[in-house]
Amino acid sequence: xxxxxxxxxxxxxxxxxxxxxxxxxxxxxxxxxxxxxxxxxxxxxxxxxxxxxxxxxxxxxxxxxxxxxxxxxxxxxxxxxxxxxxxxxxxxxxxxxxxxxxxxxxxxxxxxxxxxxxxxxxxxxxxxxxxxxxxxxxxxxxxxxxxxxxxxxxxxxxxxxxxxxxxxxxxxxxxxxxxxxxxxxxxxxxxxxxxxxxxxxxxxxxxxxxxxxxxxxxxxxxxxx
Amino acid sequence: xxxxxxxxxxxxxxxxxxxxxxxxxxxxxxxxxxxxxxxxxxxxxxxxxxxxxxxxxxxxxxxxxxxxxxxxxxxxxxxxxxxxxxxxxxxxxxxxxxxxxxxxxxxxxxxxxxxxxxxxxxxxxxxxxxxxxxxxxxxxxxxxxxxxxxxxxxxxxxxxxxxxxxxxxxxxxxxxxxxxxxxxxxxxxxxxxxxxxxxxxxxxxxxxxxxxxxxxxxxxxxxxxxxxxxxxxxxxxxxxxxxxxxxxxxxxxxxxxxxxxxxxxxxxxxxxxxxxxxxxxxxxxxxxxxxxxxxxxxxxxxxxxxxxxxxxxxxxxxxxxxxxxxxxxxxxxxxxxxxxxxxxxxxxxxxxxxxxxxxxxxxxxxxxxxxxxxxxxxxxxxxxxxxxxxxxxxxxxxxxxxxxxxxxxxxxxxxxx
Numbered sequence: 001x002x003x004x005x006x007x008x009x010x011x012x013x014x015x016x017x018x019x020x021x022x023x024x025x026x027x028x029x030x031x032x033x034x035x036x037x038x039x040x041x042x043x044x045x046x047x048x049x050x051x052x053x054x055x056x057x058x059x060x061x062x063x064x065x066x067x068x069x070x071x072x073x074x075x076x077x078x079x080x081x082x083x084x085x086x087x088x089x090x091x092x093x094x095x096x097x098x099x100x101x102x103x104x105x106x107x108x109x110x111x112x113x114x115x116x117x118x119x120x121x122x123x124x125x126x127x128x129x130x131x132x133x134x135x136x137x138x139x140x141x142x143x144x145x146x147x148x149x150x151x152x153x154x155x156x157x158x159x160x161x162x163x164x165x166x167x168x169x170x171x172x173x174x175x176x177x178x179x180x181x182x183x184x185x186x187x188x189x190x191x192x193x194x195x196x197x198x199x200x201x202x203x204x205x206x207x208x209x210x211x212x213x214x215x216x217x218x219x220x221x222x223x224x225x
Numbered sequence: 226x227x228x229x230x231x232x233x234x235x236x237x238x239x240x241x242x243x244x245x246x247x248x249x250x251x252x253x254x255x256x257x258x259x260x261x262x263x264x265x266x267x268x269x270x271x272x273x274x275x276x277x278x279x280x281x282x283x284x285x286x287x288x289x290x291x292x293x294x295x296x297x298x299x300x301x302x303x304x305x306x307x308x309x310x311x312x313x314x315x316x317x318x319x320x321x322x323x324x325x326x327x328x329x330x331x332x333x334x335x336x337x338x339x340x341x342x343x344x345x346x347x348x349x350x351x352x353x354x355x356x357x358x359x360x361x362x363x364x365x366x367x368x369x370x371x372x373x374x375x376x377x378x379x380x381x382x383x384x385x386x387x388x389x390x391x392x393x394x395x396x397x398x399x400x401x402x403x404x405x406x407x408x409x410x411x412x413x414x415x416x417x418x419x420x421x422x423x424x425x426x427x428x429x430x431x432x433x434x435x436x437x438x439x440x441x442x443x444x445x446x447x448x449x450x451x452x453x454x455x456x457x458x459x460x461x462x463x464x465x466x467x468x469x470x471x472x473x474x475x476x477x478x479x480x481x482x483x484x485x486x487x488x489x490x491x492x493x494x495x496x497x498x499x500x501x502x503x504x505x506x507x508x509x510x511x512x513x514x515x516x517x518x519x520x521x522x523x524x525x526x527x528x529x530x531x532x533x534x535x536x537x538x539x540x541x542x543x544x545x546x547x548x549x550x551x552x553x554x555x556x557x558x559x560x561x562x563x564x565x566x567x568x569x570x571x572x573x574x575x576x577x578x579x580x581x582x583x584x585x586x587x588x589x590x591x592x593x594x595x596x597x598x599x600x601x602x603x604x605x606x607x608x609x610x611x612x613x614x615x616x617x618x619x620x621x622x623x624x625x626x627x628x629x630x631x632x633x634x635x636x637x638x639x640x641x642x
């Protein structure tokens with residue numbers, strides 16, 4: 001996938017690029033409004049990550065531009081502005097998602113995949129991983145063609161891990177993915193363990209191999225091999 | 226007591242006493258003057274008596290003169306005279322009247338006599354009474370008039386002041402409209418008004434500055450936090466991490482997560498203060514609480530907490546975002562401060578929502594728990610959860626209350642108080 005990262009904070013921009021490139025994506029970066037327009041003029045991307053506050057312009061203008069020239073890129077706004085109005089404005093101008101800083105890179109990755117999948121979806125949308133098939137429309141998980149029943153949270157969590165396969169997902173990222181703003185109330189993130197255990201058991205019972213791997217108490221990894 | 230009631234009361238008491246005193250003195254003076262006059266007349270009568278006696282007669286006054294002269298033979302006459310008040314029977318009018326007499330001893334026709342001249346004071350007293358009334362009635366009228374004018378005048382003068390009071394009461398630091406200045410005819414009030422205008426402006430601008438500062442500072446912290454978080458995420462991916470590195474990472478994640486939460490909570494408070502959250506809509510509270518209970522079910526069952534809910538079908542008009550935060554915070558609070566195997570009781574009826582939970586702590590200080598950054602040392606929260614709760618209740622005009630009863634920390638939100 002080709003991804004354009006429009007972000008003026010070099011530290012963050014490098015981290016994002018590093019994470020996404022390790023996934024096998026192609027990343028371009030733009031540090032400001034002018035650079036962003038230049039890049040967008042020359043190339044086409046699968047997904048654009050857009051910071052709203054740029055040193056020489058307003059990120060929303062880039063959205064306007066993309067809409068005006070009818071571009072097909074999926075756009076995810078990444079911003080520290082977290083008011084509802086900002087979100088509504090961004091989304092109604094044509095952004096596909098809105099992620100509030102700070103975020104976990106695994107979360108960003110999952111959202112990028114979701115946006116791109118939605119944009120390029122023809123017919124049924126699903127993800128295949130060896131013997132596991134995740135049906136995004138029916139919200140169903142099939143192992144060897146047989147439905148494995150999962151709760152909504154388990155489904156979301158599995159999708160999250162599959163989207164970031166091969167990556168270590170920290171417990172805090174997993175908890176925040178599921179509980180969002182309210183994740184702070186858990187004094188320890190250990191209860192995510194119960195969820196992973198349940199998903200694991202259901203998949204294995206359904207005939208799948210065990211793909212989950214625990215990493216030094218920091219988190220889990222959905223290994224691809 | 227209102228200022229002008231108080232002022233009127235004092236004025237009336239002083240005026241009344243003054244009037245009584247002046248009246249008394251006035252009466253005494255008049256009475257003294259009257260006595261002097263009568264005494265003078267009595268002396269004249271004695272002269273007449275003498276004049277008559279030189280002609281060998283005893284002087285007798287005419288019947289219409291309200292005057293009586295009595296003669297009494299005595300052994301020897303010592304020249305002396307004494308005046309005094311007395312009461313006598315007036316034979317002309319056939320009644321007892323107060324009077325003045327002059328007693329003196331004289332030689333009449335070479336015989337010593339004690340002579341008593343009594344003059345009635347009746348007519349003169351009538352005069353005094355009339356004079357007093359003539360003076361008193363206009364004074365009383367004047368007094369009443371002054372009181373009335375005073376009342377009207379004060380009321381008129383204080384009207385702008387009352388308006389000023391009303392405007393100060395209406396002044397809210399959180400609201401957009403500034404303090405409304407009042408047009409003041411009185412110099413002192415005008416001063417007060419201008420001081421208030423200045424003060425309210427200053428308070429407002431200071432407050433806004435602090436709010437803006439909080440907002441900007443919080444915002445500015447988000448970017449470095451995002452950098453830290455993303456670096457941590459990348460670090461996590463390196464395959465060379467040992468167990469100790471892992472533990473360090475967990476601690477770092479926790480720390481950034483807390484900072485993030487703190488920032489978000491501060492921003493949320495500023496937003497609630499600024500009324501930046503969306504408009505009211507009809508929300509089913511029962512549905513909302515049930516949704517949240519499902520949302521939090523893992524956290525509750527993980528710690529073997531029993532959840533008891535008694536919910537009535539209640540719909541209210543409120544900002545959805547605010548109400549969600551409210552219910553979220555209540556849930557977070559009862560779960561976070563509970564112990565494993567504890568219980569949570571939630572009830573909802575037309576009047577109120579009640580969230581009660583068991584907890585390690587004894588009763589908390591109800592005056593402090595809603596303060597920003599108040600928390601017990603065991604808590605890992607930001608110390609803003611309850612402050613946000615309070616702020617939302619203020620905004621929605623709900624009454625938020627905390628008490629500790631039967632080992633349960635109980636938070637009550639009353640809708641229409």
